[in-house]
Amino acid sequence: MTAQIIDGKAVSVKCLDKIAAEVAKRTAENKRPPCLAVILVGDNPASHVYVRNKKNACEKVGFRSLSYEKSADFSEAELLALINELNNDDTVDGILVQLPVPDHIDSQKIIERIRPDKDVDGFHPYNIGRLAVKMPLMRPCTPKGVMTMLAEYGIDVKGKNVTIVGQSNIVGRPQALEMLMNRATITVCHTATKDLPAEVGRADIVVAAVGRPNCIKGEWIKDGAVVIDVGINRLENGKLCGDVEFATAREKASYITPVPGGVGPMTIASLLENTLEAAKLHDK
Numbered sequence: 001m002t003a004q005i006i007d008g009k010a011v012s013v014k015c016l017d018k019i020a021a022e023v024a025k026r027t028a029e030n031k032r033p034p035c036l037a038v039i040l041v042g043d044n045p046a047s048h049v050y051v052r053n054k055k056n057a058c059e060k061v062g063f064r065s066l067s068y069e070k071s072a073d074f075s076e077a078e079l080l081a082l083i084n085e086l087n088n089d090d091t092v093d094g095i096l097v098q099l100p101v102p103d104h105i106d107s108q109k110i111i112e113r114i115r116p117d118k119d120v121d122g123f124h125p126y127n128i129g130r131l132a133v134k135m136p137l138m139r140p141c142t143p144k145g146v147m148t149m150l151a152e153y154g155i156d157v158k159g160k161n162v163t164i165v166g167q168s169n170i171v172g173r174p175q176a177l178e179m180l181m182n183r184a185t186i187t188v189c190h191t192a193t194k195d196l197p198a199e200v201g202r203a204d205i206v207v208a209a210v211g212r213p214n215c216i217k218g219e220w221i222k223d224g225a226v227v228i229d230v231g232i233n234r235l236e237n238g239k240l241c242g243d244v245e246f247a248t249a250r251e252k253a254s255y256i257t258p259v260p261g262g263v264g265p266m267t268i269a270s271l272l273e274n275t276l277e278a279a280k281l282h283d284k
């Protein structure tokens, strides 16, 4: 079997078009455009690219965006004070602090300072907790984007065996909660997992979120499985690749996401959806 490619870029364009139409409707109703504040501390080159992409996407759909680019010596206290200011600014709907932050800043403290109704990343324990009890408010962007993409391709997760490789707060854990909310049977793998190839081999749907190039081997994939690759790894030759060995996995899977052009664009689409949702909350 040669898998059909899941075109995340195309799905994201569709999401962005829908958001832009809603922004135009808001303008016609004399409502303000949604506003996202993006904060970047330090000079991580990948973070600069991600933040630029987020700002460009805001512009495309007609959002207002505020950008705070601070040097690596910006203190934790200064960052908390900036978040306080944005929390209290009624014209700001969403606040995003790009991760990772420099070592002298406690990222969990930062995440917990953002008001949950402005936490468009969905990382605040309040938002993770709401997702855990099937009453989501702000849903973490990458796992949400994966669910949107699967739905767009008519792939129902209900009753499926889903193996998630990776247990991060950003992807693996909230992805498990998203899948469980949609009645999948979930397995979450990590470095203490005894037999990773066997866990992957049982899966109807595999979500790889490890951050190590080609670490999920194509030969592990069950015939006809759906493969979602969240990894974005830069190789020494400058090329991007995922966590899954793409060419061999494609010969086993029914559907597979490419890197780039798969999950990546969906993360941004979800961020904009969350910001629009936050603006709607703040209308009232």
Ligand code: GUN
Binding pocket: 096, 097, 098, 099, 100, 121, 141, 142, 170, 267
């Ligand atoms: N770093 C890697 N992924 C993300 C994300 O989704 N949001 C933020 N804020 N930082 C990240």
